[in-house]
Amino acid sequence: MSRQDGRRAAGPLNPVGAFVAAAVILLEVTWLFAALPGAALVSDLGAMLVAGWATTACVGVARRHPAPLRRFWTLLALTMALAALGRAIWTVQRLVGGGLPHTPAVGVVFTAGILTGTAALLSSPSAPRTVVGRARTLLDGVIVALALVPMGWVLVFRGVAAAELADPARTLGLLFPMFDLMQLTILVAVSGPARPIWRPMSILAASLTLRVVADVVYVSLVARADYTAGHPIDLCWPLSYLLIGLATRRPPPPDCDGTDDTAESPLPPWWRVALPYLPVGGAIIAVVLARRPTGQTPQLVFVTMMVLLAALALRQGLAANENLRLVVRLRRLAYGDQLTGLPNRLLFSRRLRLALREGPPVAVLLLDLDGFKQVNDRFGHATGDTLLTGLAARMRAAVDGDGTIARLGGDEFAVLVDGDRPVSPERLAERLLDALRPSEGEEDVGVHPSASIGIAEYGPQHASHSDLLRDADIAMYAAKAAGKSAYRTCTPALRESAVSRAELIADLRRAVDEEQLHLEFQPIVDLGTGAVRSAEALVRWRHPRLGMLPPAKFLPLAEETGLILPIDRWVIHQACRAAATWRGRVPEATVAVNIAAAHLRRPDLIATVTAATSAAGLAPRALTLELTESALIEGTDAVLERLHQLRELGIRIAIDDFGTGYSSLSYLHRIPATELKIDRSFVSRLGADDRAYATVEMVTRLAGAFDLAVVAEGVETERQHDAVAAIGCPRGQGYLYGRPDGAAMVGQDRA
Ligand code: C2E
Ligand code: MG
Ligand code: MG
Numbered sequence: 001m002s003r004q005d006g007r008r009a010a011g012p013l014n015p016v017g018a019f020v021a022a023a024v025i026l027l028e029v030t031w032l033f034a035a036l037p038g039a040a041l042v043s044d045l046g047a048m049l050v051a052g053w054a055t056t057a058c059v060g061v062a063r064r065h066p067a068p069l070r071r072f073w074t075l076l077a078l079t080m081a082l083a084a085l086g087r088a089i090w091t092v093q094r095l096v097g098g099g100l101p102h103t104p105a106v107g108v109v110f111t112a113g114i115l116t117g118t119a120a121l122l123s124s125p126s127a128p129r130t131v132v133g134r135a136r137t138l139l140d141g142v143i144v145a146l147a148l149v150p151m152g153w154v155l156v157f158r159g160v161a162a163a164e165l166a167d168p169a170r171t172l173g174l175l176f177p178m179f180d181l182m183q184l185t186i187l188v189a190v191s192g193p194a195r196p197i198w199r200p201m202s203i204l205a206a207s208l209t210l211r212v213v214a215d216v217v218y219v220s221l222v223a224r225a226d227y228t229a230g231h232p233i234d235l236c237w238p239l240s241y242l243l244i245g246l247a248t249r250r251p252p253p254p255d256c257d258g259t260d261d262t263a264e265s266p267l268p269p270w271w272r273v274a275l276p277y278l279p280v281g282g283a284i285i286a287v288v289l290a291r292r293p294t295g296q297t298p299q300l301v302f303v304t305m306m307v308l309l310a311a312l313a314l315r316q317g318l319a320a321n322e323n324l325r326l327v328v329r330l331r332r333l334a335y336g337d338q339l340t341g342l343p344n345r346l347l348f349s350r351r352l353r354l355a356l357r358e359g360p361p362v363a364v365l366l367l368d369l370d371g372f373k374q375v376n377d378r379f380g381h382a383t384g385d386t387l388l389t390g391l392a393a394r395m396r397a398a399v400d401g402d403g404t405i406a407r408l409g410g411d412e413f414a415v416l417v418d419g420d421r422p423v424s425p426e427r428l429a430e431r432l433l434d435a436l437r438p439s440e441g442e443e444d445v446g447v448h449p450s451a452s453i454g455i456a457e458y459g460p461q462h463a464s465h466s467d468l469l470r471d472a473d474i475a476m477y478a479a480k481a482a483g484k485s486a487y488r489t490c491t492p493a494l495r496e497s498a499v500s501r502a503e504l505i506a507d508l509r510r511a512v513d514e515e516q517l518h519l520e521f522q523p524i525v526d527l528g529t530g531a532v533r534s535a536e537a538l539v540r541w542r543h544p545r546l547g548m549l550p551p552a553k554f555l556p557l558a559e560e561t562g563l564i565l566p567i568d569r570w571v572i573h574q575a576c577r578a579a580a581t582w583r584g585r586v587p588e589a590t591v592a593v594n595i596a597a598a599h600l601r602r603p604d605l606i607a608t609v610t611a612a613t614s615a616a617g618l619a620p621r622a623l624t625l626e627l628t629e630s631a632l633i634e635g636t637d638a639v640l641e642r643l644h645q646l647r648e649l650g651i652r653i654a655i656d657d658f659g660t661g662y663s664s665l666s667y668l669h670r671i672p673a674t675e676l677k678i679d680r681s682f683v684s685r686l687g688a689d690d691r692a693y694a695t696v697e698m699v700t701r702l703a704g705a706f707d708l709a710v711v712a713e714g715v716e717t718e719r720q721h722d723a724v725a726a727i728g729c730p731r732g733q734g735y736l737y738g739r740p741d742g743a744a745m746v747g748q749d750r751a
Contacts, residue, residue, distance in 0.1 A: 021053040021245060025238050032232045039230030044091040050238040051084035054245035061248040068125060069252050075120035080241060082113035094229060100222065114179045121183060125198060125253050127190040132318055137189045139315040140276040145182035146311060147279035149304040150286035152178065152219075177215040184208045185275060200247035207243035210236045276315070283308065337407040339385055340392035348406035348414055352465045355418035362418045362458035363425040365403070366472035367395070367432060369411035370484040371449040377601070377636050387449070391436060398435035402428060411449070414472070429453045429487035437485075452479040453487035474498035505561055507543065508554055512566045516542050519574050520740035524592070524711055524733045527725050530750035535582075536592040536626070536733065537575040538740045539567065555596070564596045569608050576616035576623060578744060583622065586747040592624040592654060597631030600639055609651060620650035624675065628656045632671050640670060647672040654711070659699060668706055676703045680714025683734070686723040697727045 028046035032039050058077030062070050086109035093101035118141070121127065122134050187208060191201050214236030221227035283305070290301050297305075335347035343351070355362045369391070376384040388411070395413060399405045403417040415432070417425050436451050454476025462468045475490035477498070482488065511517055521535035541549040558564040572593050579591035599605055613620050625646065632639075632655060643653060654675035659682055678699050685692035696712065703710040712724040715734030724732055738745050 017053050017057065018242075018246060018249075021050045021238075021242050024049050025235065025242060028238065029235060032230060032235060040094070040228070041091070041230075043230045043234040044087060044094070047234070047238045047241070048084050048087045048091070050241045050245070051080050051087060054241045055080040055084060057245040057248040065252050071123045072120055072125070073248065075116050075123060076244060079113050079117040079120060080244060082109055082116060083237075083241060086110045086113060100227070100229070110176070114183070118183055118186060121186045121190055121204075124190050124201060126201070132322055136315060136318045136322070137186055139311055139318065140189050141182035141186035143276045143308060143311050143315060144185040144279045145178045146304050146308040147283035148178050148181055149175075150283045150290055150301045151279075153298060153301050154286045154289045177212060177219055180208060180212040180215050184212060188272065188275065198253045199250040203243050203247035203250070207240040207247070210240040210243070214240070280308070280312070340389055340407050342392055342396065342413075343404060343406040345406065345408045348404070348408065348416065349465065351404055351406075352416055352468070355416060356458060356462075356465055356468070358418070360458050362416070362468070364456050364458075364468055364472045365415040365417070365425055365429055365432070365487075366408075366454045366456075366469070366476045367413040367415070367451050368453075368476055368480070369413075369436075369449040369451050370480065372411035375449060391449075394435045395432055398431045399428065400431075414469075425455045425457065426487065426489065429455060433485055433487065450485035452476055452484065454479055455487060455489040457489070471495060477501075501557070504554070505557055505563075508541075508558060508561070508563050511541055511543075512563075512570055516544070517567065517570060518542050518742075519571060519578070520742055521578065521591075521744035521746075522733060522740040523738040523745045524731055525737045525750055527721075527730060527732050532737075532745050532747065532749055533586065533588055534590040534592060534624075534731075535744045535746050536594075536740075537571055537578070538594070539571050559596055559598055562598070564598050565602065568594075568596055568599045569612075572608060572612045573615065576612040576618045579622055580616040580618045582744060582746040583618070589746045590622045590624060590652075592626050594626045594656065595631075597628065600627060600631050600642070601636075603638075603642070605642060606645055606649075609646065610649065613651075621652065624652040624654050626654045626656040626677065629658060629660060633667055643672050647674075654709075657713075659695065665702070668702075673708060675709040675711065677711045677713050677733075678729070680734075683712050683714045683720055683724065684716065687717075687719045693723065693727075696724065696729065700727050700729045 024046050028042055030036075031042045036042075055077050058073050058080055062073035062077060065073060086106055089103075089109060090101055090106050093103055093106065118138070122138060128134050128137055184205070187201065187205055191197050191205075214233055217233045217236075218227065221231065221233070287297065287301055287305060291297055335343060335350075337344045352362075352364065372384065372387075375387060392405075392407060392413070396405055399415055402423045403415040405413060405415045408414050415428060417423070417428060432453060433451060436449075454472045454474065456468050456471035456475055458468055462471070471490040474494055475488040478490075478494050479486045479488040488494070518540045520538050520540055522538060523532040524534040524536060525532055539551055539555075541554050543549050555564065555567075558567055575591045575593045579589060582589035582591075595605070609623070609625070610620075612618075613623060646653065652674040653672060654677055655671070655673050656677050657679040658676045659679045676699060678696055682692045682695050682699075686696060687693075700710050710729050710731065712729045712732045713734065715721050715724060715732045715736045717736060720734070721732065721736055737750060
């Protein structure tokens with residue numbers, strides 16, 4: 001059977017062994033309490049049998065549990081085996097020599113058991129993973145145990161004759177409660193603040209507690225010479241072994257493979273932090289009390305206190321070391337970008353402020369990746385992250401120590417150039433753009449965002465670092481507007497135009513609420529009959545100061561700021577209402593509305609559209625959504641799914657400005673379009689350019705083959721009209737038939 005199979009087969013253990021072990025203890029209980037003859041032997045045999053069973057249980061579970069737990073159970077198995085062995089030696093020596101055999105052989109075996117037991121606790125699933133962490137936990141246990149020695153001295157040992165203490169094996173026997181408490185402390189420490197605690201650890205805690213009770217009682221009985229083998233307290237030992245055997249029946253914790261390092265563990269409660277120190281206080285009091293009768297500190301107590309001090313010092317050293325590492329890690333977390341390892345915005349602002357305090361020359365380059373959002377949308381965030389990491393490394397290499405490069409967030413980076421600059425910011429910008437140009441291999445994947453860089457140099461006009469960043473931002477937008485993969489330096493003129501841009505954005509925010517938007521409709525004509533059965537809604541902005549603005553003047557801003565969503569929503573509602581009134585006169589009237597790419601990416605598009613049609617009482621098939629080719633090509637699967645849903649509702653979908661995108665025709669198969677609108681650029685060249693004629697003809701045929709409706713856009717002259725009609729394009733739109741106008745001409749047919 002393979003290891004994998006073995007693990008899957010891990011089920012509850014065979015219960016027979018557990019029942020036998022429990023029965024042995026029950027028999028022993030009756031025997032000892034009834035004080036039947038041979039109680040000592042029964043007690044020894046009982047402990048041996050139960051420890052032996054616990055050993056096999058631990059071995060069994062060690063074989064079946066995943067690797068990290070295997071060591072834990074193996075060490076426990078060893079501990080149980082040593083307990084059985086120690087007890088066997090004890091029994092033999094007791095029977096041979098009489099009395100309590102606190103012999104070196106017994107001492108060695110039991111001590112080995114303490115070591116393996118402690119090692120097991122330190123390799124439990126919730127124990128610290130680092131060597132330093134484990135050492136500190138072990139020291140916690142040692143400190144508690146050592147602190148108990150002076151207390152034990154005062155409470156128990158003082159009565160024990162000095163001669164007896166001189167025998168090391170004997171003393172060791174009397175020190176067992178100390179070791180138990182050490183282990184219990186370690187157990188509490190390694191159980192960690194995580195809840196719920198892994199069940200075997202609680203059972204182990206119960207087992208250890210039993211042993212503490214047993215050993216303490218045993219030691220005090222022995223010290224008062226009241227102990228005889230077969231005393232009822234003996235029952236505690238097999239019981240504690242039974243518990244360990246039973247603990248094996250619990251399943252492994254869910255994250256025992258050690259992969260869950262990132263899990264945020266809660267802070268431990270104060271008492272757990274103070275745990276190793278509380279007994280030290282008790283020890284100090286005990287030392288004072290120990291001096292009482294003679295005025296001298298007993299040697300054992302003195303030595304213990306010295307060792308305790310050393311342990312405390314060592315522990316503090318380890319804790320300080322851990323804290324230092326933690327501080328380094330925290331600093332990295334606070335000031336570093338997790339993904340790219342570059343400094344983050346916080347650190348960048350700090351450095352920038354420091355640089356400004358030193359005074360000029362200081363320059364900031366603000367860099368924004370163009371087209372990164374599309375990469376994320378199309379290929380997913382994992383690809384986006386890999387790309388970002390790669391680009392960040394390239395940019396860092398390009399900066400090459402001539403500045404500080406930081407990731408401000410998302411796809412935004414910044415470089416700070418200060419001090420005795422060896423390189424001009426413009427030169428650095430060129431180096432960055434060069435570094436980002438795709439190498440040959442990358443072009444194939446189709447993933448190659450470029451960057452737009454804005455440069456601002458610190459001058460008297462800057463009151464603070466945020467002014468400088470704002471100027472870099474302005475320059476970056478200018479670079480974006482200039483086309484991708486460019487840089488611009490902020491100039492006073494640029495700043496001024498940007499301020500008016502900011503004002504325009506503020507105005508646009510109010511435009512929808514204050515009803516400054518306004519719709520015009522342009523007729524779409526049936527070229528065969530001259531009938532107007534449809535119109536396209538085109539938005540205008542009646543700006544309070546600037547007058548009537550065409551979409552080109554404000555839609556790009558609206559797209560950038562997200563204001564396009566409320567605008568489009570308003571347009572859809574108005575257009576549906578208008579179409580509903582047309583249909584009162586002309587039952588087959590329809591309306592076309594333009595939808596921005598950003599809107600198409602939003603899941604609420606469907607809700608908006610259905611709300612508008614039902615509010616207006618318009619049949620969904622009377623509404624056409626016009627989407628540009630590029631919006632459709634960049635669309636993700638979710639967008640495609642949304643388009644299909646819209647089609648299922650009956651809404652029609654037109655591909656606007658067809659022919660201007662650089663796509664292959666294959667996407668026509670995927671997109672559930674009902675209509676193509678041939679771009680104005682082809683129509684305007686009809687009659688002058690044979691290739692334009694061929695293009696319009698071909699698109700018309702293509703649409704016929706795909707069973708799509710066709711509209712020729714931008715028909716301005718009779719000549720263009722004749723050409724379009726001759727090609728056989730069924731419908732047309734353009735100034736020749738009617739300009740966009742407040743009053744729709746639907747129903748007023750062209751002669
Ligand atoms: P479009 O969807 O291709 O709209 C046709 C554009 O061509 C309109 O410009 C229209 O006035 C113009 N046009 C029509 N016939 C002729 C002609 O014969 N000659 C010439 N030279 N031009 C003609 P407009 O109204 O400036 O709209 C421009 C673009 O803005 C639209 O292109 C559309 O993409 C977008 N747009 C307009 N309204 C909205 C809207 O409400 N929402 C969204 N998202 N975009 C809109
Ligand atoms: Mg359109
Ligand atoms: Mg168009």
